Amino acid sequence: MASTTSPQDTTARHLDDRRRARTKMVRRGVAGLAAAAVLGAVGVGYSSTTTAAAPVTPSTDGTAAVADPMPYLPDHGYDGNPWGDPSTATDSTEATEATAAQQVGLAYISTTLDYGSGEAAGTGMVLTSDGEVLTNHHVVEGATEISVEIASTGETYEAQVVGYDAATDVALLQLKDASGLSTVATDSDEAVEVGDDVVGVGNAGGTSQASAAAGTVTGTGQSITVSDESGGSESLDDLIQVDADIVAGDSGGPLYDDDGEVVGINTAASSGSADITGYAVPIGAALLIAEQIASGQESGTVEIGASAFLGVTLAPTATGSATISGTVDGSAAAEAGLVAGDTVTSLDGTSITSSEALSEAIAHYDAGDRVMLGWVDASGQSHTDAVTLGAGPVG
Structure with a gap:
């Protein structure tokens, strides 16, 4: 049995690289609509600002107050073992070229967020030759x-999202028209133990240049609180x-053992004044979720496919009605001709009297479903x- 350290409650931060940092305005619901009456921006979700990473200092209770690590890609590499031997590195926790x-x-993953409001x-990791790709939900x-x-x-x-499990931070993608792809080798049979040599590989800083950070396993069975x-x-x-120097952009990448097999998914990092502590989802647990998603079994926290x-x-003032302030270009509402000032009144015969009712009604449908939409324009004419x-933004 693998040796463990005591689980700890550690504050960490996900490792995705937000090229244009985002200020969340509203949480996307299953219908692409959430908290509309209060927050006012439904189905769009983000505004974009630019920000730099802040320095990180431990808090007095022993948890880490964490900001996004600054992206970087050092230019020195390892000798000998192509998987990286920490004993030959200048600094066993510094990242090198993979x-x-x-x-x-x-695989390097690039996303457009909420119809162009941001990028990430x-x-x-490629799991099948026809393009199933495993990554983090975030x-x-x-x-x-x-x-x-x-x-x-x-x-x-x-790529499209086949499904995801936000609770374990796992998602499965399918690449369009892919074939003959090389896949990662995984090891879910041998237990990961404290002291094992590992290498975290990923798209550090979103540069589309693979970096590798070597280190050792410093704990298993760990619990953390992740901020965004x-x-x-x-x-x-x-x-x-792990004590490997994994950073922003590495999320979803492989954590290799010394045999060059994947034992985890790089997921989060916590840093103090000098050292970064990384965290990875065990590959065995992630593959079980991926298999469930691929089989189309939606249960518990596992979501399949896109939301409607x-x-x-x-409109921010839309209380007691579903009056809109606009539509998303190319969306169903835009194609139907809805404009600012219109009020949605029905969906497939269901009366809509509020933004919450509209959200609940859409939640019963899937992306691609055809429905009858009723609305009243600003002049009072019914349509x-x-x-x-x-398909809405990934939840």
């Missing part, structure tokens, strides 16, 4: 477009803790039209 062997099955980048959260570049070949594909740019937080359990999306933004619900 070797060709470490890039087999590696992360990492993934790498694709909020995405409305996803492109994936294969590190070893430079080929780029469009919006100030929200969530808990992740049963993680592998009407594509309206609701109905059949619309095809689109």
Whole structure:
């Protein structure tokens, strides 16, 4: 049995690289609409600002107050073992350029967030030759477009989210028209133990240049609290803790053992004044979730496919009605001709009397469903039209 350290409650931060930092305005609901009457921006979700990473200092209670690590890609490498031997490095926790062997099955993930309101980048791992890619849920959260570049070949594909489990921070993507891809080698049979040599590989800083950070396992079965740019937080359990210098953009990438097999998914990092502590989801747990997603079994916290999306933004003053302030370009609402000032009154015969009612009604449908939409324009004239619900941002 693997040796462990005592689980600890550690505050950490996800490792995706937000190229344009985002201020969350509203949390996307299952219908692409959430808290509209209060927050006023439904189905859009983000505004963009630019920010730099802040220095990090431990708090007095022993947890870490964490800001995004600054992206970087050092220019020195390892000698000998192509998987990286910490004993030969200048600093065993510094990142280096990844070797060709470490890039087999590696994928760079780039996303457009909420219809162009932001961008993000992360990492993934190719599981099948026809393009199933494993990554973190938070790498694709909020995405409305996803492109994936294969590190070893430079080929780029469009991708769709097959499903995800936010509770364990796992997502499965499918690349469009992919075939003959090289895949990562995984090891879910041999237990990870404290002291094992590991290498975290990923798209550090969103540069589409693979870096490798060597280190050792310093804990297993760890529990952490993960924060994000919006100030929200969530808990992740049963993680592998490492002292490898994994950073922003590495999320979703492989944590290799000394045999060059994947034992975890780089997921979060906590840093103090000098040292970074990384965390990874064990590959065995992630593969079980990926298999469930691939089989289409939606249960518990596992979500399959895209949520339905009407594509309206609701007026901040819309209380007791579903009056809109605009539509998302190319959405079902826009195609039907809805404009600012219109009020949605029905969906497939269900009366809509509030933004919450609209959200609940859409939640019963899937992306691609065709429904009858009723609305009243600003002059009081009633309209109905059949619309095809689109795919909303990844929840």
